[in-house]
Structure formats: C-alpha cells, structure tokens
Amino acid sequence: MLVSIMIAGFGGQGVMLLGRLIGECAFEENLHVSFLPAYGPEQRGGTANCTVIVSDEEIAAPVAEELDILCAMNQPSFDKFIGKVKAGGTVYINKTLVNADKARERDVEIVEIDADNLAYQLGTVKVANIIMLAAFLATAKILNVDRAREVVLKKLGKKQELLELNRQAFQCGLEQAEKTS
C-alpha cells in the first residue's frame, strides 16, 4: 500500500496543518509516512501545498508526480493540480470555493464538501480544514477514524474552547462524508 496525497489551498486555510495531521494519524498507526511542505516564499493569501505519503513499506521519494488523492481547498490549487491525479484517484474539493466541472469528464472520483460554509455555521471559517480532514478520513478509509479523531483532538487540544470547536468540526466532516457517499 502506498498512497500519495496532496493538500493545496490558500496560505491561511490550514493546508499544512491538515497535511500534518494526516501524517500524525498515520504515524500513530505505525505506518511509514512522510509530510513534505512546499514552503516557498508563501504568505497569507498566496498558495500553499504539501505532500503526504502513507505506506506500509519504506518510503523512498517523498514527492509524487502522480497523486492518488488531491484535496483542493481553493480554485487555483484545483486548477493547478487536477492534472496530476491518477486515473481512478480521488479529489476532495472545498465546494464553497471550488468548481470541479472541468474534472467531471475525467476518471476521478470527486468528493464535494461545502467546507467553508459549514465552518462558518460552526462559528469560524478556520475549521474548514478539520471538516475536510474528517471527511477525507471517513471516505478514504486509509486510517482508522476513531483513532485519528483522538490524535487530532489531542494535537489541537491546547486551548479548551478551540478543542470543542474542533470536535464539532470533525463530527461535521464525518456527517458530510456520510451524506456524499
């Protein structure tokens, strides 16, 4: 098993955190995992992306020229990276900001999560990434969702008020995944 995942979006959308948390969850399951941020001179509002590779064997290249999974948090990222997704791959889109029409002809599964709007309803757009993360975990079925939830909430649990918000966001992502599947 080797799964290559790219998370991409605006700087400030929590793209790196999303990727890193997938990495942390895989780490807790004793899998081989690499998390590589594209850390160019990015800034808030610019584009950012990271590559996560999860495998049950040693990981050689920490980058992927063909992706199994793309998680696009905004339109420019979707447009830039959709071409890298393998036939049969999966694309998670933040439906609030991404129009996936140009990928409908392609042999890829599209999972649409209205992440920004749902996050607004929870109180802040900042948790859109956690909604996406939970939706990804629930549908991709690479990692154990319950254990992942524990890991994520432990990592994000430094401030009590944010912990509750993240818990709701995670739950929201799981429910959305159920609706779309």
Add this chain to the structure above:
Amino acid sequence: MTRVFMKGCEAIAEAAIRGGCRFFAGYPITPQNEIPEYMSRELPRHGGVFVQGESEIASIYMVYGAAAAGNYAMTSSSSPGISLKSEGLSYLAAAKLPAVVVSVMRAGPGLGTILPAQNDYFQATKASGHGGFRTITFAPSTLQEAVDLTYQAFEYAQRDRNPVIIAIDGFLGAIMEPVVLPPFKELKEPPKWAVTGKKGKMYHIITPATANENSQQAFNLQMEKLYRRWAQEDVRVEEYRVEDAEFVFAAYGTSGRVCKSVVNALREQGVKAGLIRPITINPFPYRSFEKLDPDRVKAVIVAEMAIPPQLLYDVRVGVGRAIPITIVRASGGNIISQKEAVEKVLSLQKGEMDYEEII
C-alpha cells in the same frame, strides 16, 4: 529509544543534543531556522548554551571558542551563510578543533532562492574554506539517517579533532517523518588538549597558524594522513540493487531517495536498474564505482539538484572512461523528476546514449 514524528531540522537538533552537543551558535537563514529555534528552546534545558550571534562569522568563531574549551559545539546555516562561515571552518580545521556544521543547501548562487538544492556539493566536500582542508561530510537521505549521523558526528569530530559537515538539502530540513531518537549520551570530560584553565598543568596552545614553511608542510602532511585514513575506513555508501544492474544511478540526499523510487519503478518494468548512494560524500565511495563491470553496466546516470552538475566529477573519477555517464538534473528548488529519470533509462536501453562531459 523514542519513536517520534518530527520535522527534519528539529530532529537534527534533537539528535545533536542527544549526541552530546552543549553549545550552539547560529544566525538565522531559511531553510534551516528550525535548528537554531529548537536549540534556543531545548539546549538550556540540558545545561547547554545557545547564542544567536550577530552574524554567521561571529557564530562560527563562538563555536571555535567553545570547541577549544572542550565542548561539543555546533552551528548550522544555509548556502550563503555557509559561505560566510567558511573562513571560520578553515580556522577550525587548522586549529584541529572538533565541531559539527550543518549545511542545509538552498538554490544559488548568490542569495538565490530559499528553495532546496544540492548546488553546494563542491563547497561541502572539496572547498569548505580556503587552505585545502577536508572534512568528513555526511549526506543523509532520510530523516532517520540524518538523526543517526548527526548523533555520531560529534564522535567523529572528537576522534579526528576536525570539523564534520552534515550536508542536506532543504527538502530533508523541512520534511516530517517518523524517527527513532537515540538515547542521551553521557557527557565526557573535556579532552586533554582542551584549554580549560592552567591551574598548575601544562598550558595548551590552540592556534590556526604555524611558524614557518616546514611546520606548515608537516601539518599538511599530518592531515593528509588523516584524510587517507578516512578513505580507507570511513566511507559509507548504500548500494541498492546494483549486483545485476545494467543502469546504475548515482545520487545522494533527497535525489538519492527519489532515485530509489525510480529504480523500483524500472525493476517493475523488468529493467535492471540500481543505485549507488553515497552517504559520506567525503570521503567519497569511489570504490563502489570502480568495481562496476563495464561488460554489464551500460550507463551510469548521475541525478542531482545542481546545474551544472557537481557530483558528476566524483562519479567520473570513480567510473573512469569505461562506462558512459549521463545525467538527470534539476535546480532552483525543483526536485529530480521521476518520470524524466525513468524515460532517460528507457531511451538509454534503446541505445540512445547521450554522454555527459564535465564542464
């Protein structure tokens, strides 16, 4: 042994502390800022000292002073910063002072970009400063290897009384991977040669200068002997699926692991590919290339993130003229393309050979 999920630069810093490092001086530069940041937080907790110098030059001379006093000392920087430290590195080598210097390479020349590259190969292996000194230079490819080599680097530095360089590219500095951290080493007494206060003992002189032509030449000859011993005893290399390989990649660091994927992909297609991955880029594993059988190996493909190529020189010295050498390359922050590397080998297999000359 602790298994953790850590960022490259931070894991290297932690490995250094566990390996006995108790003094760090540095100056900020991307992409290695997490090393001094981590050191500033963690070193004092272990009784160590962190100093942010007023410049790279000041920092390396603080390391010089700390090393002279018998401490396990370290600094880190990235390409332009390593250039600034190069004078001090030469002084360390001349004064026979042990230290560990981490070079996190970024694209250049000049200020270049903050993005990862391997274009400081010459600097890390051949001319880390003036005067013709050498260092053992480790080029880890995974975070675990980086941790293990940093941990050991202090012992090599102390053994030889010479600086050791850990040369990585920005990818390895930024990556997060699971690593097993080694246990904390017990600190040793300062070595006999260190300047720790006279108090009735003989005084020690630590100096980067010699008195005259004969003493200078005697020093050079003594150091040459050390460098020769490294070539005999300290070369480290990974030979991956080379036994029956017809196409052999030569790559280190991040390019090394990219090429490992390429080798696996080619093997799946029935192409006999292999990889020679230098772990010490100095002393260089020439022997691994010398022993390649020209009757079997059709080409050696050097893959590095440097344009024009640099690793190519050492590979050419090892391979000689008997086997053609070609290259796959990238620079500026780009990583070696696996697709391009696979296609290169497939075209070589068809007999489309392009020879790469040293420029």
